[in-house]
Amino acid sequence: METIKNIEIYELGSPEEKSSPWSSTILILKLTSSDGRVGFGEAPTTMMTLPVKESMNEVARVFQGKNYFDIEKNLRDYYRNAFYVAKSVEETAALSAFEIASWDLIGKNLGSPIYNLLGGRFNEKIRGYANGWYSDCVSPEDFVSKAKSLVSRGYSAFKFDPFGSNYDKITVDGVKKAQEIVAQMRSSLGEGVDLLIECHGRFSPKYAIMAGKALEEYNPLFIEEPIHPELERFLPEFRARVDIPVALGERLLNKEDFARYISDGMVDVIQPDLTNSKGILEAKKIGAIAESFGISVAYHNAFGPVQTAATLNVDYTLPNFLIQESFEESWPSWKKNLFTGYSVENCTMALSGKPGLGIEVNEKLLENSKVSGMEPLGTEPPWVVSGTFKP
Structure with missing residues (x-):
């Protein structure tokens, strides 16, 4: 045994x-x-x-x-x-x-490889979208400039949070600034690029609807966590009043949570996180629940290389796969070099095909990167991209 x-x-x-x-x-x-x-x-x-x-x-x-x-x-x-x-x-x-x-x-x-044990490859290519790329972006020009540098490297989908320091409520000026950022991203990058709007669960329902309606005309692929997570009962109203697909799921912990959100009409795109919702098999089950309701899957993936490899193994197998989050462009060098075995090139993510997760560790870097204690705390909330939580 x-x-x-x-x-x-x-x-x-x-x-x-x-x-x-x-x-x-x-x-x-x-x-x-x-x-x-x-x-x-x-x-x-x-x-x-x-x-x-x-x-x-x-x-x-x-x-x-x-x-x-x-x-x-x-x-x-x-x-x-x-x-x-x-x-x-x-x-x-x-x-x-x-x-x-x-x-x-x-x-x-x-x-x-794990994906062969989960039903094999349904998707030959895994399209990725960039996140974490917009550090220190405040003005529309800041966002466009950094996005264009990634377009030149093959990226055609970008997630970003245009709401500055607005939290719980959003001012009229805050709505205007967010609208200007998204408008310039759309006009500068064109209709062939997908824009994904991140809210980080920051708004109460009234203000989420206000912000969402202001961005409808720019045709985002989805808007993520528009409402505080504990106020999920207002999501059906948001979906009825705002013509942008709602995505969420990184804070849900099991298939039962997802089944409730999906069956109660709260969401259009689910984003399970394999590292907090019980792993690979649960992710496959959650994907199947979503498929039976015609819901797409775009797994949350904001941490490290083992998470990415595990997530890609499930992505390959899903008929209802939509798009995959990638922070790789924004990682520090130690994290980029910790494991090898998958690639992110021209907005496409791919595994090596080797057994298991398909990755190999750099043992020396594993030992040399050890730290202890809680992670350092900056002046902005840790869930925002650095330098963007500003008026």
């Missing part, structure tokens, strides 16, 4: 970088099996580094010595011992890391 023999948890980062999920700390899990294979997983941080890390130690107590093929059983064994897992992102994030690493071991054991 192939079991999990050794469990190592790495907190990695660069101490001088301010807190942000795409440039500061990440948590990498390394499982070594009784047959000598190594599998990698990843858990998100975002102001949760130490709580998630400690939760990974708790999950390790359940997974230690278990057969890594028994993914459903091992997840359920943890679930029955836990009590708050349905609402605890620390626990689901930790579980996700172990689930992903288990799949990596399974694929390597069988000599197959």
Whole structure:
């Protein structure tokens, strides 16, 4: 029987970088099996580094010595011992890391990439969109200039947050500035480029509708988290009044959450995060639920290279795949070089086809990038792109 023999948890980062999920700390899990294979997983941080890390130690107590093929059983064994897992992102994030690493071991054991074990390739090409690219952008000209530099490298889809420091409410001037940014992006880049509007769940319903209606004419591919996440009951009203598809999902933790949002008419595009919603198999199940309602999938992917590789393995298999988030252009060098095995070129993302996740670690960089403690905190919220939370 192939079991999990050794469990190592790495907190990695660069101490001088301010807190942000795409440039500061990440948590990498390394499982070594009784047959000598190594599998990698990843858990998100975002102001949760130490709580998630400690939760990974708790999950390790359940997974230690278990057969890594028994993914459903091992997840359920943890679930029955836990009590708050349905609402605890620390626990689901930790579980996700172990689930992903288990799949990596399974694929390597069988000599197959994970996507072949999930139904094989449905999508030959995975179209990516750029995020994190607009640091220090405030004026419309700032946004357009940086976007054009990525267009020259093949990108044709951009997500960005044009709302400055407006939070909860948005002023008339705030609406005007956001409209000017999106208008210039559209006129300068043309109709062949997709614009994805990020709200970061920052608005109360009235102001979300105000902001959304101002951007309709620029034909965004979707608008993400327009309303505070705890006010989800207002999403059907937003969808009825604003003619832009609504996307969300990075804060939802399981397939049951997604089933409720989808069946209650709250969303047009779902964005599960494999590193906080219980991993690869749950992501595949969530995708199937969405498919049965005619809903597209665009997985959230804002953390590190193991997350990207795991996500791409599922992307390949989904008939209802829409587009894939990529922060790779905005990563610091240590994160870019930590793993090899997938590529992001000309707005297309691709795996190596090697067994498991399809990636290989730089062991020296893994050891040299260790940090401890919480991620550094800057003057802006860690969920915004640096230099953009300004009036």
